[in-house]
Amino acid sequence: EAGVVQSPRYKIIEKKQPVAFWCNPISGHNTLYWYLQNLGQGPELLIRYENEEAVDDSQLPKDRFSAERLKGVDSTLKIQPAELGDSAVYLCASSLGLTPGGTGELFFGEGSRLTVL
Amino acid sequence: SQQGEEDPQALSIQEGENATMNCSYKTSINNLQWYRQNSGRGLVHLILIRSNEREKHSGRLRVTLDTSKKSSSLLITASRAADTASYFCATDAYGNNRLAFGKGNQVVVIP
Numbered sequence: 001e002a003g004v005v006q007s008p009r010y011k012i013i014e015k016k017q018p019v020a021f022w023c024n025p026i027s028g029h030n031t032l033y034w035y036l037q038n039l040g041q042g043p044e045l046l047i048r049y050e051n052e053e054a055v056d057d058s059q060l061p062k063d064r065f066s067a068e069r070l071k072g073v074d075s076t077l078k079i080q081p082a083e084l085g086d087s088a089v090y091l092c093a094s095s096l097g098l099t100p101g102g103t104g105e106l107f108f109g110e111g112s113r114l115t116v117l
Numbered sequence: 118s119q120q121g122e123e124d125p126q127a128l129s130i131q132e133g134e135n136a137t138m139n140c141s142y143k144t145s146i147n148n149l150q151w152y153r154q155n156s157g158r159g160l161v162h163l164i165l166i167r168s169n170e171r172e173k174h175s176g177r178l179r180v181t182l183d184t185s186k187k188s189s190s191l192l193i194t195a196s197r198a199a200d201t202a203s204y205f206c207a208t209d210a211y212g213n214n215r216l217a218f219g220k221g222n223q224v225v226v227i228p
Contacts (some may be wrong), residue, residue: 033219034214038207040221041221042205042207042218042219042220042221043160043205043218044218045215045216045217048214048215049200054183056214056215076188091159092158093159093160099146101148101167101168101212102146102147102148102167102209102214103148103209103214103215103216104165104168105136105150105162105165106150106152106160106162106216107162108152108157108159108160108161109159110158111158111159
């Protein structure tokens with residue numbers, strides 16, 4: 001079974017340019033997450049989707065970041081315009097969703113490493 | 118912040134030794150999860166322990182949870198060079214449905 005697929009793996013852009021990241025979750029996983037990971041830190045949630053609905057986007061900087069999951073499967077995260085401080089790894093994860101014991105296991109992609117010059 | 122705080126943040130051990138790392142958190146949780154991340158890779162789920170559980174095993178991994186102290190520990194027995202990675206605890210806060218990650222423990226196993 002294929003895991004979570006992200007692209008591109010690496011992206012270098014100049015500040016003020018736009019950038020987009022794509023994620024294809026594991027088949028059948030209704031819940032999709034975008035996390036941001038700075039160097040030496042743990043992942044921080046940007047947005048969580050249940051099917052095509054963004055159910056938790058309170059930590060997404062909406063002035064420059066946007067995300068979509070139009071058909072409830074793959075998702076795109078966009079930054080426009082990018083700033084120097086956006087340099088980080090953007091991780092996508094998927095899961096089967098909530099279980100009786102709370103949030104279940106997350107399956108992560110390899111991440112997209114963004115460098116803004 | 119609900120996110121866990123791991124301790125120690127860096128650990129260097131010899132192959133064959135045990136590695137223990139701790140995680141503390143602040144509010145009530147549904148469960149606590151541990152993940153591993155190899156350099157430049159995504160996170161891999163290791164183990165999930167529910168709030169009503171006190172100890173869980175998976176292979177060479179042993180996780181404990183003390184909800185009264187709001188803390189968890191991850192023990193890796195008989196460590197191998199391949200265990201070199203960063204280890205993160207993540208808490209699923211009660212009523213939140215948001216998995217919050219700590220800063221991570223960097224573990225280096227010396228062959």
